[in-house]
Amino acid sequence: MTKILSESGNGKNIHTVSGITVRLCGDSGDGMQLLGTQLTNTSALAGNDVATFPDFPAEIRAPRGTRAGVSGFQVQFASEEIFTPGDLLDALVVMNPAAMVTNLGDLRKGGILIANEDGFNDKEFKLAKVDSNPLEADVIEQSYRLFKVPMTKLTRDAVSELGLSNKESERCKNFFAMGLVYWLFGRSLEPTLRFIDDKFGKKLPDVARANAAALQAGWSYGETTEAFGLSYQVEAAPLSPGTYRNIMGNQALAWGLVAASSLSGKELFYSTYPITPASDVLHELTRYKNFGVRTFQAEDEIAACGAAIGAAFGGGMGVTASSGPGIALKGEAMGLGVMLELPMIVINVQRGGPSTGLPTKTEQSDLLQAMFGRNGEAPLPILAPQSPGDCFAIAIEAWRIAVECMTPVMILSDGYIANGSEPWKIPDMTQHPRINVVHPDGADPEEPFMPYARDENLARPWAIPGTPGLMHRVGGLEKEDRTGNISYDPANHQHMVDTRARKIDEIADRIPPQEVLGHDSGDILIVSWGGTYGACHTAVRRCQKAGISVSHAHLRYLNPLPSNLGDLLSAFKTVVVPELNTGQLRMLLRAKYLVDCAGFNKVQGKPFSVHELIDEIKAQAEALQNEAVHHRAG
Amino acid sequence: MTKILSESGNGKNIHTVSGITVRLCGDSGDGMQLLGTQLTNTSALAGNDVATFPDFPAEIRAPRGTRAGVSGFQVQFASEEIFTPGDLLDALVVMNPAAMVTNLGDLRKGGILIANEDGFNDKEFKLAKVDSNPLEADVIEQSYRLFKVPMTKLTRDAVSELGLSNKESERCKNFFAMGLVYWLFGRSLEPTLRFIDDKFGKKLPDVARANAAALQAGWSYGETTEAFGLSYQVEAAPLSPGTYRNIMGNQALAWGLVAASSLSGKELFYSTYPITPASDVLHELTRYKNFGVRTFQAEDEIAACGAAIGAAFGGGMGVTASSGPGIALKGEAMGLGVMLELPMIVINVQRGGPSTGLPTKTEQSDLLQAMFGRNGEAPLPILAPQSPGDCFAIAIEAWRIAVECMTPVMILSDGYIANGSEPWKIPDMTQHPRINVVHPDGADPEEPFMPYARDENLARPWAIPGTPGLMHRVGGLEKEDRTGNISYDPANHQHMVDTRARKIDEIADRIPPQEVLGHDSGDILIVSWGGTYGACHTAVRRCQKAGISVSHAHLRYLNPLPSNLGDLLSAFKTVVVPELNTGQLRMLLRAKYLVDCAGFNKVQGKPFSVHELIDEIKAQAEALQNEAVHHRAG
Amino acid sequence: MTLPVLKAADFASTQEVRWCPGCGDYSILAQMKKVLPELGVPREKIVFISGIGCSSRFPYYMNTYGMHSIHGRAPTFATGLKSTRPDLMVWVITGDGDALSIGGNHFIHMLRRNLDINVVLFNNRIYGLTKGQYSPTSSEGQITKSTPMGAIDHPLSPLSVALGAEATFVARSIDAYVTHLGETLRRAAEHKGTSLVEVYQNCNVFNDGAMAYAQEKSQRADNVIELEHGKPLIFGKDRDKGIRLVGSHLEVVSLADTAIDDLLIHDERAANPSIQMMLARMRYPEMPEPIGVLRAVAGVPTYDDQINHQVELAKAKHGIGDLQALVSGGDTWVVK
Amino acid sequence: MTLPVLKAADFASTQEVRWCPGCGDYSILAQMKKVLPELGVPREKIVFISGIGCSSRFPYYMNTYGMHSIHGRAPTFATGLKSTRPDLMVWVITGDGDALSIGGNHFIHMLRRNLDINVVLFNNRIYGLTKGQYSPTSSEGQITKSTPMGAIDHPLSPLSVALGAEATFVARSIDAYVTHLGETLRRAAEHKGTSLVEVYQNCNVFNDGAMAYAQEKSQRADNVIELEHGKPLIFGKDRDKGIRLVGSHLEVVSLADTAIDDLLIHDERAANPSIQMMLARMRYPEMPEPIGVLRAVAGVPTYDDQINHQVELAKAKHGIGDLQALVSGGDTWVVK
Ligand SMILES: Cc1ncc(C[n+]2csc(CCOP(=O)(O)OP(=O)(O)O)c2C)c(N)n1
Ligand SMILES: Cc1ncc(C[n+]2csc(CCOP(=O)(O)OP(=O)(O)O)c2C)c(N)n1
Ligand code: SF4
Numbered sequence A, B: 001m002t003k004i005l006s007e008s009g010n011g012k013n014i015h016t017v018s019g020i021t022v023r024l025c026g027d028s029g030d031g032m033q034l035l036g037t038q039l040t041n042t043s044a045l046a047g048n049d050v051a052t053f054p055d056f057p058a059e060i061r062a063p064r065g066t067r068a069g070v071s072g073f074q075v076q077f078a079s080e081e082i083f084t085p086g087d088l089l090d091a092l093v094v095m096n097p098a099a100m101v102t103n104l105g106d107l108r109k110g111g112i113l114i115a116n117e118d119g120f121n122d123k124e125f126k127l128a129k130v131d132s133n134p135l136e137a138d139v140i141e142q143s144y145r146l147f148k149v150p151m152t153k154l155t156r157d158a159v160s161e162l163g164l165s166n167k168e169s170e171r172c173k174n175f176f177a178m179g180l181v182y183w184l185f186g187r188s189l190e191p192t193l194r195f196i197d198d199k200f201g202k203k204l205p206d207v208a209r210a211n212a213a214a215l216q217a218g219w220s221y222g223e224t225t226e227a228f229g230l231s232y233q234v235e236a237a238p239l240s241p242g243t244y245r246n247i248m249g250n251q252a253l254a255w256g257l258v259a260a261s262s263l264s265g266k267e268l269f270y271s272t273y274p275i276t277p278a279s280d281v282l283h284e285l286t287r288y289k290n291f292g293v294r295t296f297q298a299e300d301e302i303a304a305c306g307a308a309i310g311a312a313f314g315g316g317m318g319v320t321a322s323s324g325p326g327i328a329l330k331g332e333a334m335g336l337g338v339m340l341e342l343p344m345i346v347i348n349v350q351r352g353g354p355s356t357g358l359p360t361k362t363e364q365s366d367l368l369q370a371m372f373g374r375n376g377e378a379p380l381p382i383l384a385p386q387s388p389g390d391c392f393a394i395a396i397e398a399w400r401i402a403v404e405c406m407t408p409v410m411i412l413s414d415g416y417i418a419n420g421s422e423p424w425k426i427p428d429m430t431q432h433p434r435i436n437v438v439h440p441d442g443a444d445p446e447e448p449f450m451p452y453a454r455d456e457n458l459a460r461p462w463a464i465p466g467t468p469g470l471m472h473r474v475g476g477l478e479k480e481d482r483t484g485n486i487s488y489d490p491a492n493h494q495h496m497v498d499t500r501a502r503k504i505d506e507i508a509d510r511i512p513p514q515e516v517l518g519h520d521s522g523d524i525l526i527v528s529w530g531g532t533y534g535a536c537h538t539a540v541r542r543c544q545k546a547g548i549s550v551s552h553a554h555l556r557y558l559n560p561l562p563s564n565l566g567d568l569l570s571a572f573k574t575v576v577v578p579e580l581n582t583g584q585l586r587m588l589l590r591a592k593y594l595v596d597c598a599g600f601n602k603v604q605g606k607p608f609s610v611h612e613l614i615d616e617i618k619a620q621a622e623a624l625q626n627e628a629v630h631h632r633a634g
Numbered sequence C, D: 001m002t003l004p005v006l007k008a009a010d011f012a013s014t015q016e017v018r019w020c021p022g023c024g025d026y027s028i029l030a031q032m033k034k035v036l037p038e039l040g041v042p043r044e045k046i047v048f049i050s051g052i053g054c055s056s057r058f059p060y061y062m063n064t065y066g067m068h069s070i071h072g073r074a075p076t077f078a079t080g081l082k083s084t085r086p087d088l089m090v091w092v093i094t095g096d097g098d099a100l101s102i103g104g105n106h107f108i109h110m111l112r113r114n115l116d117i118n119v120v121l122f123n124n125r126i127y128g129l130t131k132g133q134y135s136p137t138s139s140e141g142q143i144t145k146s147t148p149m150g151a152i153d154h155p156l157s158p159l160s161v162a163l164g165a166e167a168t169f170v171a172r173s174i175d176a177y178v179t180h181l182g183e184t185l186r187r188a189a190e191h192k193g194t195s196l197v198e199v200y201q202n203c204n205v206f207n208d209g210a211m212a213y214a215q216e217k218s219q220r221a222d223n224v225i226e227l228e229h230g231k232p233l234i235f236g237k238d239r240d241k242g243i244r245l246v247g248s249h250l251e252v253v254s255l256a257d258t259a260i261d262d263l264l265i266h267d268e269r270a271a272n273p274s275i276q277m278m279l280a281r282m283r284y285p286e287m288p289e290p291i292g293v294l295r296a297v298a299g300v301p302t303y304d305d306q307i308n309h310q311v312e313l314a315k316a317k318h319g320i321g322d323l324q325a326l327v328s329g330g331d332t333w334v335v336k
C-alpha cells in the first residue's frame, strides 16, 4: 500500500494505492498456494507488476493445525515496477491460529488482518500451542484492522444446495477467502472462474460449482456486509509495452531450455534425479516431448550427469539438474565433462545447506561448490539468473556458451527464484538470435582428425559418432594437445591445464560488460548475484532517491567475471556484497581484485528484506560520512 | 656431489663428497624400484640423510622397452641435512635405450652415466623409437663420464653355476647393477644381502643365491676392472641424535593413524576404496589387525565415507582415504559429517587432475575442493604433511583436532609425499601426549540429554549407543541448538551456521603460531604447503646464504590458518606462493588478508626442482631491487 | 539385575510424528514399537539408521539411538557401525527409491556381506517426499509427475534383487496387515545376518491404493499368499487355491482338483534360492503375491563376526599390537 | 552403394596396446576385432564406452568412437548416448570392480531398462589397475593386497545379479576359448536389449590362474558346460556327464546310468529365469560352470525404443512443438 494515490471512487469507498503486499496463510491442507497463485495471476492480468514468495513446510502434509504445518503465499502487486514480493504486509489472511501466530510479526502496524473465525477454537489453540484465542488479545484490535469472518460457516451455507458432504463443502473455504480478498483489492473474478471451470468443470462438475459459489459468496460478503467499508484499487503498472504473462522461475528455466534447443536445432536430453526445489523443472519439461525433449529420471545424480554427458557425446543437448547435495555427487562426472570438453548444462537450484539442510528454504551457499567442487583444476563457466523470468534468458545464454566453448556450464538458481513468479514479457522467438552449432563432417581424408585442435574460442571440434572418418576416443586421463591421445608429458599437462583455464577466462571478453544501476563511481557499490537482485535493486533505488551515493552491480556471470568489474569495484569507496551465505562471492572478489569488500550476510533460509538492505546501506553511508568528518577533523 | 670434501683415501682413489643424487632407470620389469629402495635403505643405515622420488608408469606393465614403460627411482643421500631427492643428477644408471633418452636431460654435465650395454640393441632401439644407438652419439662421451657395462652377460656369467634358466639369470641383472652402484658410492652390501635372504632365502633359495651372486659380481666389477678409477664416499649426516629408520609417506600416515588410535584408546576403523596413490595406506593398515585396526574395503568411496561416519557414531575412530576423484564422490557424505559433528579423518592423497588426470603423478590441486567441495556452508579443518615422515605427526594431530572439536578433519597428502621416503627419527611413544576422549555416561537422569550442547571448544558431546539415558537422533537436516531436534527456524539456522564456522575458526587459537625460516620480516616471504616443503626450504636456505632477504613459512594447517599469518604476510615486501596448481592457496591468502601474493605455479605432474625456485626467488629479489632503484631515481 | 520391562510407549520419542494422515508409515511405526519390547534388547542398545524419504523420518520417532542420514546411503553407515559395534542391534529403514534407486549398490553389497542387521524397506512404489515421481518399483506405464505418458522402465522387485545378491533373509509384509507385519519384523530381528523385510506401504497422497489388492482385507486373501515354512502354499478366501511347481514354473491350482500333497511346500531354509526366486516373481494380477518369510538361511557367516574374528585371530597370533615396537621395528640406525 | 568390407585390422586404432604381456584382455580385443566386421555395422556407427580399470582401456584400441569414462559409470554415459542416438551400436566395456563394486547400481538399472546395448564384463576376480586388491567376485578367503588374512565378503555372481535385475540377455565366455568367445560376442551384438557377456579373463600378474580350471584347455571340458539352446546339458572330456533337474535343484549325472532324455534341456528363451538362475549358481569345483548364452529373451521393449516412441507419440498427438506458441500460451495480457 506503498502510497495512497486517491481516495474513494464513484460512490463507493475505494482507495487507489500504488501497491499492496498481502500474505495468505493457513494449514498446508487449506489450499493457500492455489489461492496465492490465483491472486497473482489475476493481478498480473489486471496489468499490475507482481512478485511472489510461496513458503511451505518441508513435510508433504505436516500435522494439521500446527505451527510447522502452516503454508503461506506472499504476493505484492503494484502499479509501479517492483522487484520483490514486499517486506511488511499490508494485509494478512489467516485461516487458523497457527497461521496467525507464525505470521503476525510481518504485518505492518495498522495493516489488515482477516481471520477465518471458525478456525479459531480450542482444538486449534491446542494444536497451535497457544493458551488463549490470539484474536482476542487487546493488542490486536489496537494494532491492526481486524476482520473476523466465519468463513467455514459462510462457505457451507453458500454451497449447501449443491449436495456436497460437510467435508467437501468446507474444502471450498479457500475460494470464499479468495472472493473476499478479490473484493477487497478490486480484482476480477473472471480468471479464477475460468480456472475453476478448466480444472474441475469436466471431471468434477459439483466441485466446480461449489468452488465458484464459494468464490462469489466471498466477494458478495465484502460487497454487502460493509464490514470492511473500504476497498483498494491498484492500477496497471507502466511496464514496457508488449504481451505479458506470469511466469515462475523453474518454469522459465524449463522453457529457456526448450528455447535453446529450438534455437540451436539440437534436441534436449534432460537427465535428472528428483530433488527439492529442482524437481519441477523435470515435471515441466517432461510435458514437452513433442518438442523433441527427452527426460530421463536416472537412478541417481551421478547417472543423471553421466547420461547428459553421453547425450552430448552423441551430439545432443545434455542438461542435468539438482540441488546442493545432488550437485556434490555430480562433482566427479562434471570433472570428466571438463576434461572431455563437451557442451552440457548443470543446473543447481540451491537450497539451505549444509547436508540435507533446509530443503524447502532458499540460500546462495553453493557458489564455491560450483567453482571448486571437483578434483584438480577444473574450471567451468557459472551463470546465475536474477529473477524468475530471467531464468529463461540464462538458460539460453548458458547453452550458447556451452557450445561456443565446448564446456559444461553451471547455472545457479535458488529456491526463491524457482518458486517465485513475476510478469514476463513474452519474447518474439522468431527474432531471437540463433545458436550456431557446427559438427565437423570429416571432409578431409588427407589430414588425420584432431579431436583436440582448437578454434578461436579455444573450443575443440564437436565431432559426433556416425561421422565417417572422425572416429576418435576421449577420456578422463590427461590428453595430448590436438591429438587427444593419452599423454603423461609434463609440458603437455601444463599446456592443457592452462588452455582449459584460458578457454573459460576468455569468455569474459565476449560477454557484456557489467552494468550498473546508478553512477559508475561514488561512495557505495552494492554487488549482488542471483535471487537477491530484486531486494538489492529496490533498496538501492530507494536509497538513491534518499540522496545516498550508492550504485548497484548485479552479476549474472559469476565465472568468468565481467572484464570491467575490477575497475568498477575500485571506483567506489565502499563495496558491499550482500549474500545469503557467509560471503562466498565476496571471497572471490577479494581474491581476484584485492578490494576490501564488506559482506552483508544472512543465512536463515529466507531472502533479504528490502528494509534490512536499506538499513545496511544507510549504515555504510553514515560510516563513510563519519570517516570523512574524522578525516577533515584529523 | 654437492661439494667434494676430500679426494682419494687410503691408497684407493676415493672422493669424499657431501652428497650424491642418483637415478636408476630401466624397464618396468627391470626391478628399478627395488634397486632404489635398497640403495636408499643402505644409505640411510650408513647414516646419510636421504630423500627419494620413485616415478613409475601408470600401466601395470607398460609395454617392454618403450619410453612409456620406463620406471625410475631417484635418491639423494648426503652428509648434510637434505630436504629433496635432488634436482640434477650426479649419476644416472640406464638399463635400456628408452630409459636413457627419457632421463638423460636431468644428468648434470660431467655426470656419471652407467649403461647396461646389453640392453642397447636394434630391437630395443626400435621399441624406444630411436634411430641409432644413443650411446654412440659423440656428444655423450663429450658431456658425461660414460661407462658401458655388459650387465646382462656379466650377470649370466656370475650365476651360471647355479643352474638357473637363462631368463631367470637375466632377471638378476638389477642386483648386478646394484652391486656396481654400491661399489661406486662405497655402500655396504650387508643390508641388501640380509634383504635377499629374508625375501627369498626360505622360499626360493636358488633365486636368493643368484641375486647375492649378482650383487657381489657387480661390486667386484667396480673394484677390479678399474674402469671407473674413482669411487665416492658420503659420510654420515649430522642428524639430531636418536634412533632412525627410513620411512615412506603412506607408511608414516598409516602408522600415525595406528598411533593416534593407541594414544586415544580408540580402535581404528579404516574404510576406503582402492585408488592410486592412496591404496598403500590400506595395504599397510590391514596388516595391523592385532592393533585393533579394522580395514573395510567398501564398494565405493561414498560407502567408505559413510561407514567411517557410522563407526564414529558408534564411538570408533573412523578414517577414510582416497585421491581426488574419490574425494569428489565423498563430498555429500562429508557434508553430513559436518552436520552430525562427529570426529572423522578424511585423507586425500592428491594426484594430477582434473578427472582421472595423471593418476601416478603428483599435484596439489585439491585444496579448494577440500575447502569447498560440499554443498552449503560446511567448513572443516584441513592439515597437510610437509614430508613423508611428517605424515605420522599430522595423522595424530588430525585425530586430536577431530575429537577435540567433534568434526571431520581433512588431511591433504600427495603422490610425491606418499611414495617418497626419508630418514625418520623414531619417537618415544610412551612420552607422547595422549589424546583425551570423553564419552558422556548419562549420569544425570534429571536433565534431558542435549546432544547439541557445546563445550569450550564448541564441541558437542560424543554420546555413543549403548549409553543408557542418552538416546538421541542425529541427521542431515538443520538442527536446533542444544536439543538437536529438526529446526526450520531462521534465527536458529543462522546461529548454527555461524557456530559451526566459529568452531573451526577458533581452532586457530589453539594451534602453534606459524613458524618462519629466517627473519620474520624482510623482502621476500615464500609461503608454501604440503609436499613442496623440501624444495622450498632448500631453495630459501641457499638464497639466504647467497645474501637474499628471503624467509620461508611452510603451512601445515590450511584451515584455519595460523592466527599470526596475516601479520607475517604484511611484514614482507613480496609474498610468493609456490604451488603445484594454478594458485589455490594463493587465492585463499589474497581473499583473507588482501595481500598481493604472487603465485609461482607448476602443473606438470612433477615436484618443484630446487633450482627453479631459486631462480624465482632471485628474480623476485632483482625485481625488488630494480623497483627500489626506480623509486630512488623517481 | 533384571531388565525393566518396557512397553511400546517407551519406544516413542518426544518428536511429533509428521507423516500425512492416513499414511501407511504409521502402522509400521506402531508395529515396530510393539515388537521391540518383546525382544528384550535395551533401548540404548538399538540404533535406527535411515536414508532420506518420508519413510526415512522413522528414526526420529523412536526413543533409541538414531541417524537420519543421506539419500540411499543408510546401509553404509550401518556397515561401519555394526562392524565396529557388533553389540548393538542395528535397523536400517529405507524406501523404494532410497534402497533401490540411488542406494541400489549399497543395498546389494550390504546383503552380500550379510552383516547382522535388519532392513525394513517401505515400498510405496513412488517417491513420497519429493512429491510423486515414479520409483524403481513403480509399474510399467504408471502415470506420475515425472512420467505423464507412463513409466517405461521395467520395475525391479526388491525381493528378486535381494535373492540375486545372495541375501540370507528375505521377507515381505503389508502395512495394514498388522499381526503379520509384527510377526515378520520379529522374525527379521531374530535372524542372524542381514534381514530384508519389504513392506507394502500405502502412500495415500501420491499413490493411493496402488497395492490395495494386497492391503485391503477384502481383497487380500485372494491376491496374497502367506508363506509358512514347511507348509503347502494355499490361499484364497476359502483357502481353496494352491500353488504347484510344474517343471520350472509355478502355477495356481484349485484344491477342488488338486491334492494338497501335490502343492509346493514352502522351504525358507533351502540353500538354493531358485524356488524362492520363483515365488518372488509371482506378481498380481497373474498370481497371488507371497508374503512372509521367503528365505531364512542360518549359518552363513556375518561380516561383523568375521571382521572382528580376524582381529581376534591376529591378536592371538601376533600378540596385541605394541606401538613402540611397530615404529621401532625393521632396519634402524643410531645417530649419536 | 555397397559398404566396404572391413577386416579385423581395420578396427585397430593407432594406439599402442598397453596391457601386461600375457593378459587375457588381448584375446578379448582380438575377438572383438574379428567379430565386428562380420556384423556389417560401419565403424563410425560404433561406440565403445568403458569405466576405469585395465579392461577399460579397451576403447583406445578400437578404431571406432570411444569414451574412457570414470570408474563404474560407463552404463550412465551409454544410457544417455543410446537414448538419444538409437542409430548407434553401443558397447560397454567394464571390469568386475568397475561393474559390480562402484558401478553396481548403474549396472542393475541399465539391465532393467533394457537399453539396446552390449556389455562385456571382463571378470578377472581382482582389481588389476590398482594392483591387486580383492573384488566383489574374488573368492571367499582369497589372499590379496587388501585381504592378507583372506577376503570375508561373500562373492557376487555377475550372472545372478543380472538375472535378479531382469536382464534379457545373459551370457558367459572365456578369454582363452576364442571361438566360443567370438560366437558369444556375436550373439550379444545381435540381441535387441541389454546383452551382458561375462568373460573369464586371466590377470596373469595379480590373480594368475584363478580360473585356470575353465581357461586351460586340458581342464575346461570337465569343469565347464557349454550351453546350447534346445540341447541337453552334456559335458566332460568324453561327453559322458550331464546335468539333471531334480525337484528344485540341479545335479551332475553320469551318462552311463542316465538317459540323455532325462537331462535338462537348455532353454535360453524361458521368460521365467528360475532355471537360468540355477545354472548361474553352478560353481566350480562342486559343479561345472556354464558358458554360452544362459538367457536371451526377445520382445521385451527397450528403453531407447520407448523413450523415442513417446516423443513420436507426443508429436503425433500434439503436433511438433511450436516455441512461440509455448511461450505465448496461457493467460496473457497486453501492455500498450
Ligand atoms: C542426494 C539426494 N538426491 C535426491 C534427494 C531428494 N529425495 C529425497 S527422498 C527422495 C525419494 C524418496 O522416495 P522413497 O525412497 O521411495 O521414500 P518415500 O518418500 O516414498 O518414503 C528423493 C529423490 C535427496 N534428498 N538427496
Ligand atoms: C572414483 C574412483 N575410485 C577408484 C579408482 C581407482 N580404480 C581404478 S580401476 C579400479 C578397479 C579396477 O578393477 P576392475 O574393474 O576389476 O578392472 P581391472 O583392472 O581388473 O580390469 C579402481 C579401484 C578410480 N579410478 N576412480
Ligand atoms: S507423501 Fe505418501 S509416503 Fe509420504 S508421508 Fe504422505 S502419505 Fe506417507
Ligand code: SF4
Binding pocket: B060, B061, D018, D019, D020, D022, D023, D024, D025, D054, D055, D124, D128, D129, D202, D203, D204, D205, D206
Ligand atoms: S594387471 Fe592384470 S588385468 Fe591388468 S593388464 Fe596386467 S594382467 Fe591384465
Ligand SMILES: [Mg+2]
Binding pocket: C053, C095, C096, C097, C122, C123, C124, C125, C126, C127, C128, C135
Ligand atoms: Mg517410496
Ligand SMILES: [Mg+2]
Binding pocket: D053, D095, D096, D097, D122, D123, D124, D125, D126, D127, D128, D135
Ligand atoms: Mg578386475
